[in-house]
Amino acid sequence: MSSKPKLAVSSCLLGQRVRYNGDAAEFRTLTRVWGEYLDLVGVCPEVGIGMGTPRPTIRLVKSDDKVSLxxxxxxxxxxxxxxxxxxVKSDYLVSEGICGFVFKRGSPSCGLERVKVYKDDNPTAQRDGMGLFTKVFTTLYPHIPVIEEGRLTDPLQAEHFLSRVHFFSDWLAIGNEGWTASKIMKFHSENKLFLLSKAPAAKRILGRLIADGCDAGDHPDHIALQYMTTAQSHLTKLTNNGQIAHAMEHVVGRLSVGLTKEDKKEITQLIHDFRKGLLPRSAPLTLLNHHLKKLGVDTPMHSKFISPMPLKMGLMARV
Ligand code: SF4
Incomplete structure (x- = not known):
């Protein structure tokens, strides 16, 4: 398996000239910056069903509660x-180990949200649909993180989504040869701070889910799938500075015995300033990381929280 997470992407966003009018819609940050750290796999559903390029435009039409393309x-x-x-394509992509999907906004095949739906012959559309390919994919595989390219132009959304992709990629690599109860517990334990910073309610719910599943004698593969489905549904919501600051304070609280009074005051002030939006996330995290290393207590749980993705992707400098 490639060490880079595999990310499925609507082909036109990769610069392939597959749009209805023969154009591409390259999302350059993805292809030229983040692409170095991801294995990008293009999918064009309309070309996939045999429509040529260029081709007539198609749309979602609702009639008697049934939506058609x-x-x-x-x-x-x-x-x-x-x-x-x-x-068929969704099954294939999942068997190939994709860790997320970036969809083209607004498309009747690929759009994830607010896609135009026409009611019978009414020329005015409601923006409340989902592309048909995307609908099938997200229904079959709700545990895989998905997003539209438009949201990735916001660094906070991009960092959050790509963290979810790396979280998924770790899960996939660990479960590759089958899950055991101890593997699930180790994965959860190593991701506790990450979850606390991104979706605090999920941390507790997931702990309970593992305990209940093990008590009931469920197969570990089943528990692991439920775990990721639940985790990703909580992670859909964007985190905020308050939640991230709370996770940082949690780490400081555990370090207290090793920190001088001045050290503690300095890091607490940086976290406070970050919470108020006066400093970027990297300011308190860098100092926190320094103390963790100095005290020799940096663990996988800390590194998954501090750097959930390669630093060179450039997102930590922008959040
Ligand atoms: S079907 Fe999807 S991938 Fe193909 S051109 Fe349309 S939006 Fe892009």
Whole structure:
């Protein structure tokens, strides 16, 4: 398995000229900056079902509560073909070990949210749909992190999403040869601070989920899948400075015996300033990391919290 997390991406975002008009829609930060640390896999569902490039535009149309994917000019219906393709392709991508999916915004095939849906012949659309391919993928595999490229232009959203991808990638690598109860507990234990900083409620819920699953004698593979599905559903919500600062304070609290009064005052002030938005996250984290190393207590739990992805991806300098 590649050490870089495998990320599925709508092909047009990778610069492939597969859009209905023969254009691409390259998302350059992904292809030219983050792409060095990810294994990007392009997927174009419309080309996948045999539509050529260029091709007529298609749209989502709702009639009698059923949403279909149609060519509004000819009336040709692509719904069944797209569902069939999406099921097969999603299974294949997951078997190949993808750790996330970046979808093209607004597309009737790839869009994740607020995609236009036309009601019968009404020329005005409601923006409340999801692309058909994406609908199938997210229904079949709710434990895999997904996002639209538009959200990745915000560094906070990008850092949050790519952290989720790396969290998933670790989970996949550990479970590759089958899960055991002790592997699940170790994974949870090493990710406690990460979860506390990104989705604090999930940390407690996931601990309970593991305990209940083990008590009930559930198969570890089943518990691990439930674990990741629950974790990713909580991680969908963007974290905030308060939650991250709370996780930092948690670390300081455990370090107290090794820190001088001045050390503690200095780090507490930096965390306070970060919480108020006066300093970037890297300011208190760098000092925290320094003390962890100096005291010889840096563990995988700390490193997964402090650097959930390679520093060279450049996101830690922007959050
Ligand atoms: S949005 Fe999806 S279906 Fe449309 S060109 Fe891009 S990859 Fe293909």
């Amino acid at each position: 149609v060519n509004p000019k000819s009336g040709e219906d692509f719904t069944e073909k797209m569902i069939e393709f999406a099921e």
